[in-house]
Amino acid sequence: MALTSTLRSMLASACRIARGVLGSDAYDHYLRHHEITGCAHAPLSEREFWRQRYAEQDANPGSRCC
């Protein structure tokens, strides 16, 4: 039993790391920021958040390497 739970937690953290590397967790970070900074307005929906995020990337591109 201990082994399966270790395996499961390893798999979960591998999944979390993969999501992070790909940037899939951006909305989670945004929500967390919203929560602890105590903004009065409701947080953006996931759809709205990603729209804004891509709009920001349009204005401020990141570099990729050779």
Next chain:
Amino acid sequence: MSHNAQPEEPEAVDRNGSAALTDPHPPTALPAEDYARDHRWTPAKIAIWATIALLGGLGWVMLALVRGEHVNGIWFVFASVCTYLIGYRFYSKYIQDNLVRPDDRRATPAEYAYDGKDYVPTDRRVLYGHHFAAIAGAGPLVGPVLAAQMGYLPGTIWIIVGVILAGAVQDYLVLAISTRRHGRSLGQMARDELGLVGGIAAFVATLSIMLIIVAILAMVVVNALGESAWGVFSVGLTIPIALFMGFYLRFIRPGKVMEVSAIGCAMLLAAIIGGRWVSESDWGQTLFHIDRPVLAWMIIGYGFLAAVLPVWVLLAPRDYLSTFMKVGVIVMLALAIVLVRPALQAPPLSEYASRADGPVFAGPLFPFLFVTIACGALSGFHALISSGTTPKLVEKESQTRMIGYGGMLMESFVAIMALVAAASIDRGIYFAMNSSFAATGGTAEGAAQFISSLGLTGVSVEPEVLEHTAQQVGEHSIVSRTGGAPTLALGLAGIMKRVIGGDAMMAFWYHFAIMFEALFILTAVDAGTRVARFMLSDVLGNVYQRFRDPKWTAGAWITTAVMVAGWGSILVMGVNDPLGGINTLFPLFGIANQLLAAIALSICLVVFARKGRRWTLLIIAVPMLFTAVITVYGSYLKIFSPVPAIGYWANHQMFKEALANGETSLGLAGSVEEMQTVVFNTAVQGSLSILFVVCALIVMIVAVWRTIQALRGQNLLNTEEEPVESVYYAPSGLGASPSEKALQAQWAQWLSRHPEKDFSTRGGGH
């Protein structure tokens, strides 16, 4: 921590508020005594490091000294990995303790400027992968393939020694100084540290170097896809696949990046499999069998569109796909090399190691080997990633060693694997694939003749073998497929088919490799064009304010068109070059990239001289000097060498005179038109060489002057941000030591009482 022993910063500002007074948080850095306890030498540790040293030593002996039949690829893994471990554990630790001296009690930009978007303290393992995916691309895969012309040993030594003493040092230091400066970009730091003239020179160098890098990477893709219906079809399909992914993320399931990347990846595999069927059909041949010059124009058009369209349409989804593939492929390749243990066909040193007339790239080993390998050992381009993007995500200053130095070690390992793959190909096939079209005539017979005319001992190839190999990988011909990508693909296919699929899968693996290289490169083309466009509009904004407005469409189109014309003209020039574009242009790419590294190291030198470092500045000065010597000497040869195969101007002059004398063919150029092309191309290449080296020299001279001033105690600017006291803790290395784990547990308890200080998405209860 031991490196906190000498605090050199003024008292940090307390921003904890009153909560800290009643319930003080645990220490934000590991206390020195705990650090010492964790790092005490025990007999077990000594035994482990002795074993690593012995294994690495054995690897090097097998590579360099033992002369058997064929050296086994596995020794490259031992020699490189053990050397990396030792370099990381001892040299980067020395740099950290004596030069960088990170202070974990200082908040990083991710903490003090936390905004949940660009500035987010990011788990160090996530950030390692993120940083690696941003720095790694096609460069480390291509350079070592070309360098295999000289045998495997010079390349291997430079990739491994170069990364430890130069490449990883640069990445680490740039990351460290940018983290202390609010994640400022290399260009901004150049202006801050070097003043106006140095700043402008650094800007011109960066922009023009970016364009040449994009152009030559695009040429690698054109050469890999030219006249290959299968390749054009499967790589071409990445565009609709990316469009689909963008649409899916915007309208169907926003934010499900992992999910859509997996779907996209499955579609890519289907596109590769379907490519065989398409390439074997008549309509497939008519539609997708495209000549190189036409392909070049298509990539130019694509680059323009990708840079003006909103990022969600094409750029962002491609980037996900590319990251997804990158990490997967590299892990797969490492496993395959360990499993298959291929025997190398290349000798340690070939005839070309001591000559200057190699058919793959021209010029003597010193300096051209060092500029050809480019990204795998030292890459100036990484300085653009290490500043700006990654520093806004680092949790702790002490993590910059693992992310900056460690990330670059991984890139070097990719280069080693590429070298193994390229060196495991039969030498005759290797030269047939990498000699220019003009040399081989593009036919199997011509290639076989050309190879035997080279007069290399033990290197020959039958035309039938070339035809058979082409058939095996599903191509009409593999002759003169220059640029490195097809050679690497053939090497990889040879290795991968022994793990999965056998001969029947050879063509699949070949096109799989072509696909992922093209994917990396096209992503770099998109992003490079976009970044270059923003750099240009920033400058034009000084003249006409409106260029700074990102919403002004006409402005975006104009600046994009200028930048695309910049790299596009070099691309078209290279594709039509009678002398073989890769042969003449690749050294320019390498020189450009290494010059950027010299610029980055110069900035680090000034920064640390102004911090009051003395002898430890040699850690920066030595690789900087070496890079300066190889690039300036390389440029000198390219500009002034009287040998036409090496010097652009000598070649220019020779063709000009021949034309003036009424000759109608010369060397590889068979007509007056081709000769005129050579005259024009060499003039452009020669001028670019001069531009790069002049800009880089200005930066280096200003930097050295500022450093001497600093050593004399003059002009000691401090460009760091005011220190802010950290209220955050995370371990430094990839794993956590026992004391670090204990401290993490203390923090977990404290954060449960102060959830408002917990930035992690797991702690928030959702």
